[in-house]
Amino acid sequence: MKIHVLGSAAGGGFPQWNCNCPHCAACRNDHPDYQPRTQSSIAVSANQTDWVLFNASPDILQQLKAFKTLQPARALRDTAIQAIFLMDAQIDHTTGLYMLREHRQPLPIWCHPLVRDDLVTGNPLFKVLSHYCGVDWHEVPLTPTGFDMATVPGLHFAALPLISNAPPYSPHRDQPQPGDNVGVTLTDTATGKTLFYAPGLGAMEPHVWQAMQSADCVLVDGTLWSDDEMIALGASAKTSRSMGHMPQSGPGGMLEWLDRLPAHTRKILIHINNTNPILNAQSPQRQELTRRGVEVCFDGMDIDL
Template sequence: MYVRVLGSAAGGGFPQWNTNVGLNRKLHEGTTRAEARTQSSIAVSADYKHWLLVNASPDVRQQILDFEALRAAPESRGTGIGAVLLMDSQIDHATGLIILREGDTLPVWSTRPVYEDLTTGLPLFNVLSHYCGVDWHEIDTAADRFAIDGVPGLSFRAVELSSAAPPYSPHRGDPHPGDNIGLIVTDETTGGTLFYAPGLGAPDDSIAAVARESDCLLVDGTFFTETEMIDQGVGVKPAAAMGHLPQSGENGMLAWLANFPDKRRVLIHINNTNPILDPDSPERATVENAGVEVAHDGMELKL
């Protein structure tokens, strides 16, 4: 299985367009070795020809242009994207669908709560019906595994994660199972398994069981500390209130990942405030000393 990190940043990317503080400012000034990043998304394939786009970020156009395997063959129109799968209905994971409107009908996989959000509170599917159209397939989180037409050689399983629906969701204050999922991807030939969960805010015993069965854990790296945005004067909510588990702390992501030392462990969905973006920061050293990697745009994993 081939895994391509198309974008590794959290919503807003890095640098964020309206921020000129902290690492954002250093990046503008050229005083850091941190590199710019687009909003998080990955693509997976068994043969490097047929790809599943997992989340469609607002940066999807640039991400496709930066990755030849997703572009049309010479003298033709088309794409290597065989289908799209949405982990949730958040703006930074779904609005890239609008960018794909010039192509053929979009095969899109999601849970029913995500479908409901994208036909009501944020009616992207309704808008796309006037362009390419959407061929929607429901993800059943109770299914042991499922296949996706257009992406041969891979099988998938979805697990429900604890998370709130977006502010525009009709059930914002009434969380539904399937609002946010983690995805297990298995190569049917090699047996290699990826667990992808950029919104993993509260891992429980069932998620730990999934992690033990996986070869690579590509998980939430949004914040380093619980009060990161507050401390930097760019927000008022702690990490937990935004559905994210910070890396630091006795019960943080690094402590949780320490339970799986034999797995490849990679952080993705990294906020522009997170000091691990700076390869020379002590926080980055803490992550790397724990045997955990920091994803970057263009990173490829082979399982």
């Protein structure tokens, strides 16, 4: 199984267009310790021919241009993307679907019914797409047995509900329901290797922890370093947890959980906010991650399992 990181940043990307925090300012001025990042998305394949796209960020066209494998050029109109899996209905994970409207067939989109509802009503993206290529919707069930995608052979999917937050336009905002946000375990059916992917994770639950412990690689929420990071910077009045993201540091933070994983587990953070000091390759926080054996995603990163 090959995982290609198309984008590794949280919403707004890095640097964020209107932000002059120390990290964005340094990156915008080409500081060597900072690397620009687009908004989070990955592509996964077992055969490196048929790929599933996880989330469609507003930066999707830039990301597709940078990863030429997704354009095999077998015909006048072509793509290697055989399915699109939406983890939630957030703008920074779905807006890129508009950029794919030239598809010759309805877009094959997999998501939970609650995500579909938000994209039909609160943010009627699916309705708009009906005037272009259309949507071929498939339900993502929250069952232990999981499911397969006929168009993406060699991979098995098992989705599970996460505690995070629904979008501002969702009726479930601040009262999330199972299915508003999901994580997923991907299994390569030939090798048995597994990836657990959860770019938005607000709290650890027993079923989530079990999935993480069983995975060969965890690719998980790295949004903010500390719970009060945005407040201390003056960028927001909200804590990390209230926005649906476990902070990395502090009691019960992501790092405490990652430390408890089996020694062989590969641990990688994705969906990194522009205020997070781990974006500085020389920061004490980044050095702390290195000491703990935790990697930081970057655009273009390849993970082979």
